[in-house]
Amino acid sequence: MFSLAVVGAGQFAGQFARLWRLHPGVGDIFATDLLPERAERLVADHGLAGALPSFDVVLDSEVDAVAIFTQRWLHGPLVVRALRAGKHVYSAVPMAVTEQEIADIIDAVRDTGLTYMMGETSHYNPATVHARNQVAAGAFGRLFYAEGDYIHDMDLGFYEAYQYSGGEQWKSTASYPPLMYPTHSIGGILGAWQTYATSVSAIGVVDQRGDGVFDQKVSMFENDFSNATGLFEVAGGGSFRTNEFRRVGYPSLTSGNPVFGSSAPRAAWSSWRQSASGRTRTASRTSPISFCPVPYEMSTTPPSPTSRPLCATPSRRAPHPYTTGRGCPRNSPPRATATKAAIISSPTIS
Numbered sequence: 001m002f003s004l005a006v007v008g009a010g011q012f013a014g015q016f017a018r019l020w021r022l023h024p025g026v027g028d029i030f031a032t033d034l035l036p037e038r039a040e041r042l043v044a045d046h047g048l049a050g051a052l053p054s055f056d057v058v059l060d061s062e063v064d065a066v067a068i069f070t071q072r073w074l075h076g077p078l079v080v081r082a083l084r085a086g087k088h089v090y091s092a093v094p095m096a097v098t099e100q101e102i103a104d105i106i107d108a109v110r111d112t113g114l115t116y117m118m119g120e121t122s123h124y125n126p127a128t129v130h131a132r133n134q135v136a137a138g139a140f141g142r143l144f145y146a147e148g149d150y151i152h153d154m155d156l157g158f159y160e161a162y163q164y165s166g167g168e169q170w171k172s173t174a175s176y177p178p179l180m181y182p183t184h185s186i187g188g189i190l191g192a193w194q195t196y197a198t199s200v201s202a203i204g205v206v207d208q209r210g211d212g213v214f215d216q217k218v219s220m221f222e223n224d225f226s227n228a229t230g231l232f233e234v235a236g237g238g239s240f241r242t243n244e245f246r247r248v249g250y251p252s253l254t255s256g257n258p259v260f261g262s263s264a265p266r267a268a269w270s271s272w273r274q275s276a277s278g279r280t281r282t283a284s285r286t287s288p289i290s291f292c293p294v295p296y297e298m299s300t301t302p303p304s305p306t307s308r309p310l311c312a313t314p315s316r317r318a319p320h321p322y323t324t325g326r327g328c329p330r331n332s333p334p335r336a337t338a339t340k341a342a343i344i345s346s347p348t349i350s
Contacts, residue, residue: 001027003049004090005058007078008069009033009042010165012092016067017046032058059085065115068092071165072176076101079116083108088115093183122148122187131192143193146240150184153248154213154226171212175219178204178228178244185242186232193240197232204228207247214246 002025006013009031020026028049033039039051052058058066059081065088068078076096082089083105095118096102109116122128134140152158154174162174179202190196204225207214214226226247232240 001025002065003028003030003063004065004067005030005032005052005061005063006042006048006067006069007032007055007058007082008071009035009038010069011161013067013069014042014045016069017042017048021046021048028063030058030061030063055081058082059087064088065090071173072181073097076105080104080108083112083114083116086112086114090117090119093118093120094181095183097180118183120183120187120191122184123191125188125191128188128191132194135192135194143195144238146189146193146238147242148185148187148189148240149243149245150182151243151245151248154246158246159213171215171218172220174213175215175221175223177221177223177225178246179225179230180221182230182242182244185244186240189240189242193234195234195236195238197240198235199233200230202228202230205247209247 004020004026006017006029010033013031017029017031020029029046030049030052031039031042032052032055033042036051036053042048043051052061055078066082068075068082068089068091070078072092072094075091075094076098079089079091079096080101096105105116108114135143158174162170166173186197205227206224207226209226212218214224216222216224227243227245230242230244232242234240
């Protein structure tokens, strides 16, 4: 049986502990955290084998592997230490936050022969798996362009998550730069398109909420971008575009919130989302591959029951969301939208 230790017993770790407890090949599972009470609570909630007092004790133990669920900017060094200590490693995303940290992980894997895995969930999304199989079968022809978005408004759980993990100084960490957490938007693309990026150009949008998050004077990363877009060149020709957005004007589901100058009470939005469940989803959900590039939309105001919001239903004939004709008209008004990834190939899919 395979034994492992969970490093970082925050809100995320419990989901994985539950799955590993169900896996027939996994035996003892331990937990450790800088706050011992959190490790003990994880052990109690999921029936784990026990809590260990520190990461150093984990490395000196007989466990076969470690799973890293610490803050995002701590992954790289912890992964290298675990590999050098003879442990296989599963790590939450991102892999690391500097080019040197990534190189150190690669070197450690080569030197030790151990297994390292960065757990990007988009790679295993059923749509990504299907697209990957289709690409392998040559069904799409030559791929030359793709798009992928991870749109998660801070109002949808991120404030609470950073408050939980960051303590009194949580605003300094809640300003985490969007393009330092790019794997959800990229994962759906490169999970299907078997290539790699060779260069990137990026643009950031300075935040204007004014609540101390994404404030250079407060941010430990000196970051004031809440939204960012990257355009990547890929090996073999072609490109892909990603969006990492943390402010999209989407209202909190727990209170009224201004949306482009208007107020959207919870009841109105909840009613709309239920009635429109066939064509809209919560912004924090990522569905990485779609061949209809305008898959769903979040309008700035709830529509009437008989209205048909512009571009809410994609045309399978539209090759791109900004084409004319049966697709989304070029002169359509600005909307707060969340889109899936789109892969465009030759010949065009119809």
